[in-house]
Amino acid sequence: MKPFWTLVRKNLHDARWPLFLSSSLLAFLGWLLVYVASRNETRIRQSLAEGKAGNWIRQMGLEADPPSVEIMMTFWANPPFIMLLVSMFALGRGANAVGAEIERGTLDMVMSRPVSRSAYLGAQVLATILGLLAITGSLAIGTYAATFYNVLKSPPTFGLLLEPAFNLAALAFPMYGYTLLFSSMDIVRWRPLTAGSSLTLAGFISRVISMIPVFKDSWWRPWAEHASVFSLYNPVDAVSGRGHSGQDVAILLGAGAAFIVLAFLAFAHRDLPANA
Amino acid sequence: MSLIPPHPPALIVSDGLTKAYGPHYALRELSLEVRRGEVFGLLGPNGSGKTTTIRLWLGLMRPTRGKATVFGFDCWSGGLQVRRLVSYLPGELRMPGSLTGLGVLKFLSGLRDGEGLDRAEAIADRVMKLDLGRKVRKYSTGMKQKLALAQAFADPVDVLILDEPTSALDPSARLDVLNLVREAKAAGQTVVFSGHVLSEVEAICDRVAILRRGRLVHVEDMHARRSLRMILVRFEGDAPPPFPEELGLTLRRMRGPAFLLEHRGELGPLLRWLATVPVADVAIGTEDLHALYDEYHGPDALDDDGEDPER
Incomplete structure (x- = not known):
């Protein structure tokens, strides 16, 4: 087992700066969003009660007089940079796993040692899962820490905050999965990264289009909505218990796992050239 | 009773080993044996199939036809067992620049259950004179090669495969490498030495195989040649x-x-x-x-099809 853990440690070492920066940024963002929620809570509640709130707040699933945590969660879903940061980490890790290593010529150094291909890819996957949990966990930690310094009507527990954080990590899992699959078949970094980014962007655009009111009655709207992994990320549902948050997370994890299994199969049967 | 001493048993066996990429053959019908305890040279110009042969032996590539075994393990299906018994120095060496020299040695020995770290440190420090506290990105190409060589020679394995091990080294370091190969042979290790410096191959190899355009064209017994x-x-x-x-x-x-x-x-x-x-x-x-090399790769050499082999 030692080679496997050596690889996990090395992968975490390689990803330390993106991990540190993403985690710090999200922890700070979590804090900032609590601050914003605290400052705006009264106004948002009043707007919701008077039916004057913006459509975007209602679309995020907020009812009148929601708990503070639901107000916070609208910010977790609406500004795309939280999803963007997590997506970037997942796409980067996926593209780097094999294609970039072959392109750099560093895969030889590892694969000429007594390391099985499954151990190599398994270590990549585990390091990414740990990284995703660290990044999304830091968002929950930053948010929870901020509740001690900002006035909220009903401060959430840390356990409650972990649920949307886990939903966010699960959102990135299929993105990592399909990018890893592309990377496992390739010899360069740019191609799997471009393919993974294009799919992710297409999913995001599909989600945005499906939410535009003018397309509400279009026959293709449900297809567009279901084609996007982003429709399975709903932090408000995750904390409110409404919707199918557990099921959504299971679908995200299942899709990610399926892509990862395909990546293992592709990697196990391919040639490993010296470099690109 | 025969007075001719029997050859040591074959350790690496290639039988009709072929690697093709569509219509292009990187290696064709390679059949040869590397015997236990010998230093075996692989010679040929770039693109002749040396590195492809080595990568097939290590299980990094799947043969199109034929098979190869190391210690009886099939190189493709038993690649992991093969790599437990073999240490490989790649020809084009890349290392993670963010690690120190010692960090790289720790990482590489960690991939072999931590074996050989002390010896690798000793070779890198005393023989190769490397500063192991420096980041690898500050190493020259030759220093990186020395670091990888230190690890390769320190691995507790039966077979060493060195792909152009002296290509980036200064003359004194080249001598050190040749001495390490001799020490490895004396310790009972089998060494496959792929290179372009004919004088080095001549100095240390027991037998030499010459490859041309993916085909094995000659195997020379260097003792007989001497x-x-x-x-x-x-x-x-x-x-x-x-x-x-x-x-x-x-x-x-x-x-x-x-x-x-x-x-x-x-x-x-x-x-x-x-x-x-x-x-x-x-x-x-x-x-x-x-002179022997020139017979197959010199300006007057023609291949079996009557074509210039370098073309």
Whole structure:
């Protein structure tokens, strides 16, 4: 087992700066969003009660007089940079796993040692899962820490905050999965990264289009909505218990796992050239 | 009872090993054996199939046809077991620049259950004179190669595969590497040495395989070659004297009255015979590996299809 853990440690070492920066940024963002929620809570509640709130707040699933945590969660879903940061980490890790290593010529150094291909890819996957949990966990930690310094009507527990954080990590899992699959078949970094980014962007655009009111009655709207992994990320549902948050997370994890299994199969049967 | 000592058992066996990429063959029908405890050289220009052969042996690539085994393990299906017994120095070496020299050694030995770290540190520090506290990104190409060599020679394995191990090294470091290869052989390790510096291959190899355009074209026993003498002799008179059979002379080339002869064996009988025949001029020398290499890759070499092999 030692080679496997050596690889996990090395992968975490390689990803330390993106991990540190993403985690710090999200922890700070979590804090900032609590601050914003605290400052705006009264106004948002009043707007919701008077039916004057913006459509975007209602679309995020907020009812009148929601708990503070639901107000916070609208910010977790609406500004795309939280999803963007997590997506970037997942796409980067996926593209780097094999294609970039072959392109750099560093895969030889590892694969000429007594390391099985499954151990190599398994270590990549585990390091990414740990990284995703660290990044999304830091968002929950930053948010929870901020509740001690900002006035909220009903401060959430840390356990409650972990649920949307886990939903966010699960959102990135299929993105990592399909990018890893592309990377496992390739010899360069740019191609799997471009393919993974294009799919992710297409999913995001599909989600945005499906939410535009003018397309509400279009026959293709449900297809567009279901084609996007982003429709399975709903932090408000995750904390409110409404919707199918557990099921959504299971679908995200299942899709990610399926892509990862395909990546293992592709990697196990391919040639490993010296470099690109 | 045979007086010829038996060859050591074969450790690496290639049987019709072929690797094709569509219509292009990187390796064709390679059948050869590397014996336990020998230093085996792989020679050939770039693109001749040396690295492809090595990568097939390590299980990094799947053969299109044929098979190869190391210690009886199939190189593709049992690649992990093969790599437990083999240490490989890649020809094009890349290392993670963010690690220190010691960090790289720890990482590489960690991939082999932590074995060989102390010896790798000792070789890197004392033989290669490397500063292991420096980041690898600040190492020169030669220093990186030394670091990888230190790890390769420290691995507790039966087989060392070195792909152009001296390509980036200074002359004194090259000598150190050749000495380490000799030490490895003395310790019972089998070494596969792929390189372009013929003098180095000649100095350390027991046998040498020459590859051309993916085909094995010749295997030379270097011990037999070292006992080979080339005699350039010009006889007086119109006709040369008959060559005594017991001397084992072989005519390589004849140009006018000058004969180029190959001779193996004791020198005394040859000199005694030369003293008895009308010799106008004589030169006795050896033939280096370059001459053999040129037969297959020199400017006058033609391949089996009558084409220039370098094209």
